[in-house]
Structures are given as structure tokens and as C-alpha cells.
Amino acid sequence: MTEILTSAQMRAIEAAAIASGGITGLDLMERAGQGVVEAVFAEWPALAAAPHRAVVLCGPGNNGGDGFVVARLLKGWGWEVEVFLYGNPERLPPDARVNYERWCEVGAVGDWPSAVARFSFPSFDADYPDTDLVVDALFGIGLTRPLPDEVMEVAFALNDREQPRSGWIVAVDIPSGLSAETGRACSDGDPDRALYCDLTVTFHRPKLGHYLADGPEFCQKLVVCDIGLPAPGAAAREKQVERDE
Template sequence: MELLTAAQMRAIEQAAIKSGDVTGLELMERAGQGVVDAIFEEWPVLDRRGASPSRSPGYLGPDEEDPLRAVVLCGPGNNGGDGFVVARLLQKQGWAVEVFLCGDPEKLPPDARVNYERWGAKNEVRVSAVDSAPLADDFLRVPKGIDLVVDGVFGTGLTRPFAGAFSMLANAPVRDLLRDRGVKVVSIDAPSGLCADSGRILGQAIVADMTVTFHSKKLGHVLGDGPVTCGAVRTKSIGLETLEDGQIVHTTEADEVKLSKGSVGHKYSHGHALILSGGAGKTGAARLAARGALRVGAGLVTLGVPPSAQMEVASQITALMLQRVDGADGLSETLEDTRLNALCLGPALGFERARALVPMALAARRATVLDADALSAFAEDPGALIAQLHDECVLTPHGGEFARLFPDIAAQMNEQLANGPAFSKVDATRAAAKRAGCVVLFKGPDTVIAAPNGRCVVNSAVYERAAPWLATAGSGDVLAGFIAGLLARGLAPMQAAETAAWLHVECARQFGPGLIAEDLPEQVPEVFRKLNI
């Protein structure tokens, strides 16, 4: 699935209009119809044939004498034009509709102006200046008995903090009031206040029950605060074709070819991964990673441990192998075995051991996962690590590790902006991958994976793929192991990172509540079976 920026979506729309296949007015009409269709699909009780749930919850039949009521908030751009279409279509269905405009009608874009005039020819439009203060005491003078609020204020066109009279809908007391009254809030394209490119909130944002977007989801729907503000996201086609654009971001999906094994071969046909461990009492993270690497199909997995941890690890493992690795010289000797084709360093490795072993591992020029301590150990001089990286590496930082390794990029992503679009997690991960010259997997519920060539995917564990149980100690170690195991099997770094991230979430969803890190590798067989692998 494609994830677009606001600019990419505008380019797709403009290309269709310039080709003569469709007019802007036709696109606006299709968008408005898509919103109305989505409302009735999501809440059938709001179909004109149903009763008003907020005022007659026990009513089982048509409610002709007491029509459903909607308030439609229209902004100064084309998102507002969509809102006027929604208002007209709801009224045609028998709804009582009140429309508010934020901005000067004379300054509306041409297509939005046409729909403003169509509505205004027979109905009132209450106009509020863009910068007018919120009227907290009278809720925009809207009657209490409303069923639906449609947010068509800014959508994907937001470039400055959300303010003005309509911004009162972003306040928690007003949201609570709407919720208590059973009022549904629907945003067109994106909740006003949400940056559609980054998922960051500019000023404050409306929290919707549902967001209806068009053609394809936008980055802001799955990044940052997007999932918190959008509610359910429904995508409606408006008859557009996607442009060829090498910078379009995609979401990760299962690929059976990448995960299945052939019917012939032996253990070395599927690679040999080496996972380096920390010292005594700190081997659990590496053992989690090693178990993950073995479960995803690496033919062999060896734990490289210091002398102090040999007995501890030996008493904990069976299918995993054990190799003494004492410092850089020990690793150099171990790597003389050329069948070791994938390395993983970082989980509870310890800073001192990481600084000793990482340079030797990178000098071997083999597929390498660097996680946790392997990244943070170089926080004082991240350039020293970056200079040693090669294109067979995968870096897997969480937010803190990312900031230590790429402090200037992280600062740009976290900068408080007066205007949008904001520098996004996608922008940050792409910049980091380009600087590092290798794949970067920036962890989180909105995990972003980027390659130096600009390819980027988002593995978003939100909405129907939410996996909050992954917020548990050791889950990231298992992810590092999944990547190492897939690298051992011969997947390219970007493929290995994408596939592992997707599998990581699926394993968590397979187990469900109560998950701990040890459970993740044990879900792999069932996930594979569901994929017919």
C-alpha cells in the first residue's frame, strides 16, 4: 500500500486534471460522496433510514419527524469545498445541516467557491474569520441535538498551527462533551491540526472518530500522532491513477517468496548467523536474538560469548551453538569460518565489548545487524562508527539511540515548528540511511525502514495491526535476531529488515495480551503456517 505526502497527492490530482480526464469540480464531488458513503458504512444507524442515536437511542424505526443533524465545518481551501459537497449530500438524504465557513468566501479557490455558492443559494453559511478567537461559551452556537460533526477545515493543506474559532473542537472538554452526547466526528482527509506528512500536531488537533481520505493513505495517518487523532481511517477511490514516483513510501506486507524454503538443501544452504553476547548475567538479550534468528530459518545460529559467560549460556541453550569469543582477536579467529555469513551485535553487549568488537565485525564485510549497545557505545563520536559502515549493514535504533547516532537529524525531526509540513520520521530515516550508507530501521509503533537509495517503507503497528504488547523488554532483541536470521538466509538488507519488521508485529498479534519477548520466536511457526509456508 502506498503512503503519500500532501504534495504527491496534489501532483496526482493535477496530472489527472491536466490530462482532461476529470475536472477539479468532479474530484470534489467524488470526494464528498466518498465521505458520505464512508459515514453510512461505518455507522449504519446514521443512514437517513435510521433514527438519531443521540436523542432517541431506543427508537427502532424511521425518525422522519426528528431529522438527524450535522454540523459541517469548512475551511478556506479545497478541503472546505469537499465539506460543502458533504453538506449538500447529507441534506439531500434528509439531514438538517448547518454549515460554518472559516475564512473569506471571496478568497476561496475556484472549485470550492462554486460549491460554496451552490450551498449558499438556498442555505445559510455562518462565516468566521480564520484568526477569530474560539467561542468556548456557546460551542459555535450549534444546537445540542446534533449527531455528526464534519471537519473540513484544513485536511492535508495545513501549513500553520491550527487556530481560530473551530480550534475549540481540539480542546479536551469539547471532545468530552461530544463523546458524552454520542456525536460522531469525521475529518476529511486529515484531522485539522495534524500534519499530513509527518503525523505531528501543529498547535492542536481535532480528534476524529473517523478520517476519510482519498486515493491512498497519507504518511501522517500512520506516523506520530496520526493514529491517535484520526480514529478509523477509510480510503475512498476518486478515480485517480498513481504517478510513477521513486520517493513514494510503502507499507510492509508478507512476501511468501522471502520466507519459504526450497525442498532441497541442508543447514548451511540457509546460512549461519553469529550473535555476539555480553558478559555473565547479561546474556539473555543475545539468547533472545539467537532464538529469533533460528526460528526465522537460519540454518545454524551460534552465540559468541566471552569466557565469563560460557557456563551460563551453555546451561540455557540446546539447538543454538556456542563459541567462545574473547575480544577482537577472538572474533577475528571466529570469522575465519567463511560460512558465518551474518552477524548481530548489540543486545546487552556492553559498551566496552561493543567498542572492541564492532570494528572487527564491520571489517569482515559481512551482512551485519547493529542494535542497542553497538550503536550507543559510539555516542560520543558517532562519525567514527558511520565511517566504518558498509552497504550490508542494518542499523536498528529506537528513538534514543537514533538521537545519539544522528543528533542533528533527530533535532530537526523534533524541532517545534511554526509552519508545516514538518520534517517527518520518514525524512529523518531516509537522511540517516543516506548518511550511514546502509539500511536504517527506526523502531516504534510507526517503524520506518529506509535504504541509502531512498527506498522507504513503514511498518505501522497501529489501527487494525496494533500490537501494544510489543512494548516489553527484549522485543527489540528478537527483532534484531529476526533480521540476522533472514540475512543469513540470503535476503538483501532492505528485504530482511522489511520482512522481519512485518513478522515481528504478526507474532505479537498471534500471541496477544500477556506477551513477553520469549514468546515472540515461538509464534513464528504458526504465522508461517497461516502464510502457507
């Protein structure tokens, strides 16, 4: 049976693994980004066959940090990558900040008004070449309140599937706007206040929100990626082995 976690359980597992000294948050973030790229290439082999164009939307927390890793890795594959940050780079949490800096060594970061302009009609339609992949690294399991209006401006454009110029959309951990606990958009009643994705790549174990309520519709295909965290009960088993020796 698949084990499904709450956000709090996932945080506790990550914190325990980091505290044990076996792995750093930065390692986990790198593996998360690698897992997203691998899942994208496995899902759409044509994207792995030659460099394409991506837009990476990064948020103000560690989900955004995963996005900077994905951007750097895709650039390493020869892709053309545009990155936009919703938030203040000075206030990124430490691991996300490191990956922001690493990205800045190889590419530019647009601010959020530029992202809104990028996806506004009619410029989205007329002024920009097709994008093959949008990476949603805005909010993950840390989303605590409804998506801000300026983020929804971009999400509405991407959710409009009559305008297929954005290519495939991959969600890092969970589609932005969706509660990892309830599977509903964090909103005061608008069920569409989240980003509809084609592929969702989550880490270690699925979360409740991937399966409950509207979760499956927002996530579409769900891939669970191993980022090197211990399996449930592993710590207890290790202690048992120590006692037996």
C-alpha cells in the same frame, strides 16, 4: 503493500489527472464529498436509516470545498445541516467557491464567530439540541502552520469527550491541525493542537501523517476512498500499451 503518499505526491497526481483532461477538479471534489457520505453511512448505519443533524465546519481551501459537497449531499438525504465557514467566501479557490455557491442555493453559511458561539460552553450544553455528526472540513493536506486560536476554540470544545453532544466526528482527508507529513499537530509544541476524530476519510491513497506519530490517535478509523485518480504506474502502462500497438 499499501502505497502511502506525501502531500506533494498527492497534489502531483491530482494535477496530472486534471491536466490530462480526463477529469476536472470539480469532479474530484464531488467524488470526495460522496466518498465521505458513503463512509459515514457504512460506519454508522443508524445515520443512513433516517435523517439526522450535522454541523459541517468548512475551511478556506479545497478541504472546505469538500465540506460544502458533504453538506449539500446530507441535505439531499433530508438532514438538518448547519454550515460554518472559517475564511472569506470571496477568497475560496475556484472549485470550493463553486460548491460554496451550490450550498448557498439550499442553505445558510454561518461565519466563524457564530461557530465559536455555537460550541462555547455553556451554550453548547444548554442551548443546542444534540448533533449527530460533525464534519471536519477545515484543513486538509494544505495546512502549513498551526491551527489559529479561534479554530482551536471550537476544537477544544469538540475534543472534550466529557461533552458528547457533538455526536460522531468525521475528518475529511485528515483531522484538521494534523500534518499530513509528520502525523503530529502543526504547533509549537502542543501535541493536542488538532481535532480528535472518530473516522477519517482520505482520498486515493493514505498519507504519511495518517500512520506516523500521533496520526492514528487523531484519525481513529481510516477509510481510503477511490475518487477516480489513476493507480500508480497507470500512465506508464498506458504509454507502454500505445507503444506496443
